[in-house]
Amino acid sequence: MDVTIKDVARAAGVSASTVSRVLSGNPKISPETQEKVRLVLRNLKYHPHAGARSLVTGSSRTIGLVTSRPGAETFANPFFPEVIRGICSVLEVAGYNLVLSTAQGEANQRKSCLDMLRSRHVDGVILTSSRLGDELIDALVSEGRNFVLIGRPADKAGNLSHPAVYAVNNDNILAAAVATAHLVSGGHRRIAFVTGPQHWVYCYDRLQGYRQGLSQAGLPLDPALVQQGNITQQDGNRAVDRLFSLPEPPTAILAMDDTLALGALEAAQRRGLRVPADLAVAGFNDSPIASWTRPTLTTVRIPVFDLGAMAARMLAGLLDGTHARPHQVILPSEIIIRESTAGN
Template sequence: MNVTIKDVAKRANVAPSTVSRVIADNPRISKETKERVWKAMEELGYYPNAIARSLASKVTNTLGLIMPRSTEEAFSNPFFPEVMRGISVVAHREKYDLLLSTSGNQEEEKEAVINMVKGKRVDGIILLSSRTTDELIPWLRDEKFPFVVIGKPLDAKGVYWVDNDNIGASKLATNYLIKHGHREIAFISGSLEYVVSLDRLDGYKLALEENGIPFKRELAEQDEFSEDGGYRAMMRILEREKPTAVVVTDDVMAFGVIRAAIDKGYRVPEDISIVGFNNIPLSAFANPPLTTIDISTFDLGIKSAELLIARLKQKDVDTDHIIVPVKLVERKSCVAR
């Protein structure tokens, strides 16, 4: 037999309306009464309906996560599961559920966000990427709906965000190769529609400029964030030039870059040195093990969730953005010239 609110009310010796107010955490109900009602619910095995509870309290205790790609594409790159792991740790600790939305294009993304916000399905949203032409950020800002972006927005006014110093990280990778005697250094990134790709391209260019090395457009390529994308980009570069080193802004892409170099008859690292980004677990087991920039992906997830929940709980937030440090992890994919 299902336990009802009336059963709980009878056990706690209160009115059914009082039970509803306790479930909604109404501040007018005394602590003593709340404890008595929750004890009655526990004794009877009564579990409040989550939907009814959210309607009463106007709080869902749910965070929305917006993926920039389809499910198949997103989970093929270890970055997204790792950043979600960080988010889920904080959500679990703070007793929030997660609602994940994936999409094939920006139109589907915006539709998903509108449904979440207008349907009152979530209390706040975490965007897992930042585009140069992003319709979601200005829409959420205009709606005054709580959200956090993983990735520095092009227009950061009024936006809370978490990211690395991607310009500095790319300079770190490029300078590492320059210090190893390389001057013909190629650069391969994901699409330039993402702010992270633009920032890392800027960091690469700055490192070259500061070391008196001219930027060569023929040594820079972009493609999708995948192994095949890295392979295609490297093949296009090798048709024009033969770099001695490559900065690749994603480890999965770097695996494709290594494969392309080998298919063209080059050895890694003897002929071409490679530095990747993200320090995914597989990078340590690549052949050769990949030197890479560790961007602390897990911490990006942790900090984004903490920042959003702090806003939802109306805690004092000292800053509108958080920069997560990076470090270079040296392995076997680079040699000195």
């Protein structure tokens, strides 16, 4: 059997409570006793029982991670491992473990997340993305749970919905507007937008940014130029096919994800279009592939590692009571201009 705090107490000739206090660094224990207990702790290779501890303290030094992005995207671009790396880099020094939800699908994930909190008693949760009118966020708020969102809490109409929710995000609207402006500055007047499911806030926001970019340039929005699908290469292909069956095809495509941009690039070249001469293409995320395509791909770089690290830092601070700071923080993104839009 495992060695318990009582075994240590007996071996050290003190009471269990004393051992517990030594463990928790309680200053009211005399140095000699501390030494004595510490020695025994080491000799007996004592390891605290996290379950028992959480039973009485209510906390488990554990936080949950919900990766509510669609599976295809999750592994197609480096978002997922990068954000985890960022989170771990902070959590390691803060002394928390990370529990992953293994659930797939919206309803399952919502259930799984709430379960981590209610049953497994994780101290808090990080969500890696949000939906318009996200029910999980509603539930977490109404239960008063500690959590940080990577993204932005938005209602069904796309407006900021829970202003008190801790969130870390990049300004997707601005980023898409900047990318659109970049294409405009290349002389483009008919710019298409290829996007994913609009229930994802980040998809929605990037579309808003595109619209904003157009209107700032005084360009009309042609609904036929907005192509929506899932976030796969094949959807990128399809978008190009549809766009080029239009009476007046676009001269530039802004895709809300590199995966889509890749698909668009592929389809364009298969059609014999020269990129960027006949069609400019830009993407989002600066995935490693973006610098290997021919032509290389213009894209918006998102600080994914920092997004994760900041979220973890906020959550850890929140739990330790050391974070009274702003509820929402925006990290800067950066447009990386490469050959696929070198049309100036």
